[in-house]
Amino acid sequence: MKRDNQSSVSEFLLLGLPIRPEQQGMFFVLFLVMYLTTMLGNLFIVLLIRLDSCLHTPMYFFLSHLALTDISFSSVTAPKMLLNMQTQSQSISYAGCISQVYFSIFFFDIDSFLLTSMAYDRYVAICHPLHYTTIMSRSLCFMLVFVSWVLSFASALLHTLLLARLYFCGDNILLHFFCDLSTLLKLSSSDTTTNELVILTVGTVFITLPFICILVSYGHIGSTILRVPSTKGICKALSTCGSHLSVVSLYYGAIIGLYIFPSSSDSNGKDVIVAVFYTLVTPMLNPVIYSLRNQAMKGALGKILSREKFSP
Numbered sequence: 001m002k003r004d005n006q007s008s009v010s011e012f013l014l015l016g017l018p019i020r021p022e023q024q025g026m027f028f029v030l031f032l033v034m035y036l037t038t039m040l041g042n043l044f045i046v047l048l049i050r051l052d053s054c055l056h057t058p059m060y061f062f063l064s065h066l067a068l069t070d071i072s073f074s075s076v077t078a079p080k081m082l083l084n085m086q087t088q089s090q091s092i093s094y095a096g097c098i099s100q101v102y103f104s105i106f107f108f109d110i111d112s113f114l115l116t117s118m119a120y121d122r123y124v125a126i127c128h129p130l131h132y133t134t135i136m137s138r139s140l141c142f143m144l145v146f147v148s149w150v151l152s153f154a155s156a157l158l159h160t161l162l163l164a165r166l167y168f169c170g171d172n173i174l175l176h177f178f179c180d181l182s183t184l185l186k187l188s189s190s191d192t193t194t195n196e197l198v199i200l201t202v203g204t205v206f207i208t209l210p211f212i213c214i215l216v217s218y219g220h221i222g223s224t225i226l227r228v229p230s231t232k233g234i235c236k237a238l239s240t241c242g243s244h245l246s247v248v249s250l251y252y253g254a255i256i257g258l259y260i261f262p263s264s265s266d267s268n269g270k271d272v273i274v275a276v277f278y279t280l281v282t283p284m285l286n287p288v289i290y291s292l293r294n295q296a297m298k299g300a301l302g303k304i305l306s307r308e309k310f311s312p
Contacts, residue, residue: 009168012097012187013090016176016272017081028085034280035078041287042067052303058136059125062118063290065145066247069114070283073107076100077178077279094168097179101163104279105181106156109206113148115248116210120144122241123217127224155202162198166190176272178279183271211252218245246289247282254278 019027045067049055077100084090092100124135159181166188176183181199185192221241254277 009094009170009172011091011093011172012179013173014081014084014092014177014179015090015173016178016183016275017085018272024085024088028082031078031085031280032082034284035074035082038074038078038280038284038287039071041284041291042071045287045290058121058141059118061141062114062121062145065148066111066114066118067287069107069110070286073104073111074280074283076103076107081177092179097174097184098160098164100179101181101184102156102160104178105159106152108278109152109155110148111251112207112210113151114145115244115251116213117141117144117148118244119214119217119248122244123220126221126241151206155206158198158202159195162195166192166195176275178275180271180275207255214248243290247286250282250285251278254282 017027046064049060049064080092080096080100084092121136125132128135163181163184166185167190168187169189171187174180174183174187185195218241254274
């Protein structure tokens with residue numbers, strides 16, 4: 001059958017933000033400020049790590065990639081949402097919708113792998129400090145990031161290719177503010193059993209297993225600290241791991257809220273709110289968390305500001 005017959009729908013209507021017309025302006029400004037804060041905050045993190053040689057360590061290497069991923073992740077959904085709100089349009093083309101699905105899955109998976117790599121880095125730093133520089137070599141760090149990108153690319157491509165095979169004939173209204181994969185599957189008139197099976201399988205490998213690895217890493221960190229309890233050791237561990245734990249809690253808290261506690265069948269309000277949280281709120285808060293709770297980041301900022309203040 002020809003491709004044109006496989007998808008008679010040429011565009012979708014995004015109706016996921018339950019906002020009354022008189023509130024459009026207020027929410028447009030709110031989401032615009034959130035998006036700009038995300039962009040500026042994460043660019044600030046990347047620039048700070050680049051400028052300060054003290055931050056040229058594996059932990060901040062992973063953090064710089066996480067910041068770039070957050071910028072990209074928010075840029076997949078926020079600009080189109082803001083444009084639709086400003087123009088009072090709710091449409092997105094079929095190609096644009098498929099592209100949103102691909103890139104949202106791609107950057108979402110990269111986040112998961114980067115957070116796991118950062119947890120492993122903290123495990124080595126606290127549990128094997130004497131061998132830290134040997135274990136967390138430059139080649140290992142590059143390999144972990146490279147594998148994260150490759151696996152995320154493969155996952156997103158697999159989901160997108162399976163989605164492109166489906167028929168969309170008739171209803172083209174998405175109860176979401178961007179093209180979410182699970183929401184699209186509900187609209188399809190094709191059999192989506194294969195898609196759902198792949199989502200379950202790949203989700204287990206790409207989301208659940210990294211989360212288990214993070215829990216195991218922090219389990220070892222906790223047992224190491226308790227084995228030789230000291231106020232200094234606990235404070236050092238909190239300083240080292242506190243920011244990362246906060247970001248992990250935000251990331252996986254949204255996932256747990258979305259999939260462990262599903263919304264009722266007649267309402268998608270919770271799904272939309274959770275999606276706003278992990279596409280806009282979490283990427284916006286990550287730089288704030290690392291700037292306020294991380295002594296090394298604050299020290300680097302202080303040095304740069306002092307350098308600028310006293311430079312002729």
